[in-house]
Amino acid sequence: MKIDKESLKKIAHLARLEIKPEEETTLLNSMDSVLSWMEQLNEIDTEGVEPLTHMMDEENNWRRDESTNALTREEALQNAPSKNTTYIMVPKVIE
Template sequence: MKVDKEKLHKVAHLARLTIKPEEEEQLIKDMGEILEWVDKLSEVDTEGVEPLTHMTQEVNVLRADKAEKTIEREAALKNAPDQDGQFFKVPKVLKRND
């Protein structure tokens, strides 16, 4: 595929990029080289190769999402810099627009 100014500006529009006129020639050259490199992938024999859904065989091991009582409230609040006996107290970070 040949990259020209029209295609460059179309891709830039889709990517919401602003291209300066002095950058056009270099970007056209770079995009052409990228497309040539990607086109080399068509030379690879992929006969009998299953498409991948993930790059590795790793499986994400997650525990069941269930509520458990892991620490007593008093123990959690024991070293809190500021608390009211039931909750951690933190400085306000958001303003109300009332």
């Protein structure tokens, strides 16, 4: 499939691109090479090939969402720079 200048201008308009006249030849050549590559891909026999959604067959190994107490209150307060007997003390940020 060949792309002419009118098709290029139409595609640029739809994509909201501004193409300078000196860029037209380069873009036409690039689009021609992409479309010829796509035509080559269309010639490949893909009969019996399952479509892929991902390149790998790996699956996520989900863990159960279980609530646990990893730290006791004393362990959590142990390294706090400012604390009382129950809570970690933080500076006031809202007046």
